[in-house]
Amino acid sequence: MSEQSLDVAPEEQRGLERFYFHEARLLDNRQYRQWLALLSQDIRYLMPARVNVQVNNRERGQEDMISVERELEGADSMGCPHREENYIVLALRAERAYKINSWSEHPPARTRRIVGNIELLARNGEKRSVLSNFLLYYTRPGNENVIYSGQRRDTLLSQPDGFSLERREVVLDYANIELPTLGLLF
Amino acid sequence: MRVSELVNEDASLISRRCWSDAGVYALEKRGIFGKSWLFLGHDSQIRVPGDFVQAYMCETPIILSRGQDGGIYANINSCTHRGLPVCRADHGNTKRFVCPYHNWAYSVEGTLLTIPQESEVCHKPDKSQLGLKRVPRVEVWRGMIFGSFDENIIPLSDYLGDMRFYLDAFFDRFPAGIEFMGAPQRWVINANWKLPVENQLGDVNHGAFLHSAIIPREAQDVIEKLGYSVVTTPGHGATFRLMPADAPVDDVAWGMEGMGGIFGGDEIQNYLREIQAQAAERVGDLRARMKGLTYGIYPNLSFLWSNTSFKVSHPRGPGKVEYWSWAVVPSDAPDHIKQVLRTNYSSFFGPAGILEQEDAEVWSQQFLGSNIDFADDRPYFYGLGLGEEKTHPDLPGLVSVTANEFYARHFFTRWRDDLRAVEGAL
Numbered sequence: 177m178s179e180q181s182l183d184v185a186p187e188e189q190r191g192l193e194r195f196y197f198h199e200a201r202l203l204d205n206r207q208y209r210q211w212l213a214l215l216s217q218d219i220r221y222l223m224p225a226r227v228n229v230q231v232n233n234r235e236r237g238q239e240d241m242i243s244v245e246r247e248l249e250g251a252d253s254m255g256c257p258h259r260e261e262n263y264i265v266l267a268l269r270a271e272r273a274y275k276i277n278s279w280s281e282h283p284p285a286r287t288r289r290i291v292g293n294i295e296l297l298a299r300n301g302e303k304r305s306v307l308s309n310f311l312l313y314y315t316r317p318g319n320e321n322v323i324y325s326g327q328r329r330d331t332l333l334s335q336p337d338g339f340s341l342e343r344r345e346v347v348l349d350y351a352n353i354e355l356p357t358l359g360l361l362f
Numbered sequence: 363m364r365v366s367e368l369v370n371e372d373a374s375l376i377s378r379r380c381w382s383d384a385g386v387y388a389l390e391k392r393g394i395f396g397k398s399w400l401f402l403g404h405d406s407q408i409r410v411p412g413d414f415v416q417a418y419m420c421e422t423p424i425i426l427s428r429g430q431d432g433g434i435y436a437n438i439n440s441c442t443h444r445g446l447p448v449c450r451a452d453h454g455n456t457k458r459f460v461c462p463y464h465n466w467a468y469s470v471e472g473t474l475l476t477i478p479q480e481s482e483v484c485h486k487p488d489k490s491q492l493g494l495k496r497v498p499r500v501e502v503w504r505g506m507i508f509g510s511f512d513e514n515i516i517p518l519s520d521y522l523g524d525m526r527f528y529l530d531a532f533f534d535r536f537p538a539g540i541e542f543m544g545a546p547q548r549w550v551i552n553a554n555w556k557l558p559v560e561n562q563l564g565d566v567n568h569g570a571f572l573h574s575a576i577i578p579r580e581a582q583d584v585i586e587k588l589g590y591s592v593v594t595t596p597g598h599g600a601t602f603r604l605m606p607a608d609a610p611v612d613d614v615a616w617g618m619e620g621m622g623g624i625f626g627g628d629e630i631q632n633y634l635r636e637i638q639a640q641a642a643e644r645v646g647d648l649r650a651r652m653k654g655l656t657y658g659i660y661p662n663l664s665f666l667w668s669n670t671s672f673k674v675s676h677p678r679g680p681g682k683v684e685y686w687s688w689a690v691v692p693s694d695a696p697d698h699i700k701q702v703l704r705t706n707y708s709s710f711f712g713p714a715g716i717l718e719q720e721d722a723e724v725w726s727q728q729f730l731g732s733n734i735d736f737a738d739d740r741p742y743f744y745g746l747g748l749g750e751e752k753t754h755p756d757l758p759g760l761v762s763v764t765a766n767e768f769y770a771r772h773f774f775t776r777w778r779d780d781l782r783a784v785e786g787a788l
Binding site: 223225227228229230231249251253254255256257258259260261262264265268269272275277278279280319320351352353354355356357358359 | 450451452453454455456543544545547548549550552572574575576621625684688689697700701704705707708709712713714715716719720722723724726
């Protein structure tokens with residue numbers, strides 16, 4: 177993943193930002209059902225596990241020796257990713273928030289996310305391959321306040337009325353999980 | 363404070379200090395983690411010579427490795443020279459572990475091989491005395507590798523005792539056994555190590571309440587109707603449903619009630635039905651009908667049946683735990699089936715699990731409640747079902763309904779005895 181992003185026209189970049197900033201606002205405002213409406217029904221939502229890997233001596237001196245990809249136990253690996261979800265699971269998570277017996281959501285967490293570094297990497301028909309980074313500040317009563325830091329690797333579908341999210345891989349910057357949950361909607 | 367003040371005679375009252383006191387934790391290290399068999403890993407993680415994984419025995423870092431002779435080795439991950447960890451990767455394959463500081467190098471079995479500075483001094487150190495510290499006892503049962511710092515501990519198979527009957531209901535179902543997938547997910551939670559253990563030793567009755575947003579009431583009804591809780595030896599226990607002999611295969615088969623089983627389609631479901639079709643032949647009629655819930659091995663190993671996961675609750679002080687968990691799948695399943703079945707674990711459990719995020723929340727809050735002032739005259743009530751457990755003609759151990767908290771009382775009876783044994787020694 178070393179290629180430069182596409183040299184996109186400002187309007188197209190603005191269109192992507194508009195989608196991502198709207199999405200961030202919905203999630204921080206706890207409007208999860210409206211967030212679900214941004215998803216394709218066929219969405220794959222993934223979160224690889226991240227491990228401390230052994231250095232491969234044969235890769236000494238090369239970029240691959242310390243590549244991020246080597247640290248990821250993703251959907252194609254024989255390790256165990258944190259999340260491999262479809263629309264139904266995401267809907268289950270979203271709906272939980274509105275139940276009074278979802279004890280770990282009440283009172284709900286306060287979150288504020290900054291999404292940036294939005295890069296369009298490829299167009300393929302209606303598909304858009306887009307990277308973005310996020311910092312998410314998270315506070316809950318009884319928990320320490322924490323910051324989630326990560327990258328999202330998305331496939332968006334370009335449609336007449338905007339984008340829908342077809343695939344998302346969330347790469348978090350943690351091996352040991354010193355966070356209250358990885359079950360948020362990132 | 364004396365240990366006898368922490369747990370009353372029948373263990374129906376448990377002091378808040380059991381969960382929060384630094385002195386109690388020091389006793390636990392010595393009396394429990396220094397004296398028990400502790401889970402280190404599984405055969406499937408170290409298949410060939412040079413393979414290694416990290417492990418912990420309480421807070422002590424361990425390298426678990428397959429030696430060049432094919433044997434299993436467990437050594438403390440700390441250089442004999444200045445104490446640094448000599449292994450930093452979660453898993454891998456190597457010929458040497460090298461300390462970064464002065465490059466002392468050890469074999470995969472833990473023997474000290476080279477001291478780079480040795481050539482410059484006249485008196486050569488005796489390297490045979492300077493290897494990594496070996497865990498003195500390592501034994502394996504059904505691929506499960508345990509270690510103990512107590513040289514005189516009873517054999518592992520005796521330690522597990524009648525829990526083997528219940529564990530085999532799972533292990534023996536699969537012709538080629540099971541395997542652990544990838545590195546453990548390591549979740550740091552501000553909780554005492556014993557509460558995750560208690561939760562999965564027998565506390566299935568929080569499910570329909572804490573997790574009521576996810577677990578339907580009907581699931582609890584089945585548990586109340588068909589559920590058993592057993593304690594084979596104090597500290598070891600299992601809960602399961604014993605399905606009727608005429609129950610449809612889809613109601614009994616392992617794996618069907620997880621997300622992987624539900625969303626996996628015909629191929630996955632037929633695979634699971636196939637395993638169940640052979641179950642009676644492999645584990646007998648009674649155990650073929652067992653549909654497990656939670657299992658616990660004293661002191662800190664847990665196993666979840668439906669959400670197939672092994673879990674170890676590694677203490678990091680009285681108020682913090684590093685909770686490790688692995689997805690477990692049949693060893694001879696095709697890779698693409700393993701990749702689906704692992705979601706039986708990860709969708710509900712682990713750091714992203716839709717259920718376990720609720721558990722982690724209450725475990726943290728229980729620690730807060732255990733660490734407050736002016737409430738020491740209100741120990742926790744552990745008396746539900748006191749004395750109601752009985753023996754059973756077909757099921758080894760003491761048996762009762764799942765609402766009976768005897769699993770926890772037995773745990774704390776053993777815990778108290780283990781702490782008493784070392785109480786004067788600190």
